[in-house]
Amino acid sequence: MQTNAKGINLIKQYEGLRLKAYQDVVGVWTIGYGHTGSDVHAGLTITSAQATQLLQKDLQYFENGVSKLVTVPLNSNQFSALVSFSYNVGLNNLGSSTLLRLLNQGNYAGAAQQFPRWDRAGNQVLPGLLARRQAEQALFLQPV
Template sequence: MSVNQLSCSPRGRALIEKFEGLRLTAYQDMVGVWTIGYGHTGPDVKAGLTITQQQAEQLLINDLARFNNGVNALVTVKINQNQFDALISFSYNLGLGSLQQSTLLRLLNAGNFQAAADQFPRWDRAGGKEVAGLLARRNAERALFLTPD
């Protein structure tokens, strides 16, 4: 059993919704990945796909369940709800594989919470280019990570 058994809170979900935005027609993101709803990706998303608001909500709920499980499994130290929500937003945007291989996770699991927090802004690139929107998201995630419960 993992150390944490947390689920994304309404605050974490709101952060994800804010930065992902809602698109009911499939589009290609900055690096060409087909995306729909609140940043949902996968083999089910193709050119021409349209969904309803209700379907977008359900996709987000399903995706968050997967990310909740993944972050709970990867983090081996006790964290608070805000730290968890920040890691969910980070992973939702970049993928669990990015979190798994990150210095951020290594530092966090070593108990160095401040150094882990300082890693968030380093993840501000897409397609090899700095993206202001990604830096804004990483700074918001870092701020949430550093907010006591």
């Protein structure tokens, strides 16, 4: 599966576009639409076209990861919400989450209720993260 337009727009909206590298709230060097990794460092600048390329590459990574972790059928919106979630919190966190455990047990409603619990970064509740989780939850629950 691939992330649908609603999922991509959600990621772009909440990650924002930054063409100059910056440190996020927990100190991770970030650029573009939330791209992180060893290739991001202080002083790095990119173009918007490069940001889009990085997003596409990152999406493939997270799409593959979600596909491997989830063992139950998903519709396009559910899949895209999980890609956005893991794009932000990481595949390891998705893999060890109650959200995934409930989902893989077939408890879709219970899994959806877990999204808002992921509203912290650096042990701080962040209103922007709660808004993102609520948007991901709404997308997850939206029929296709």
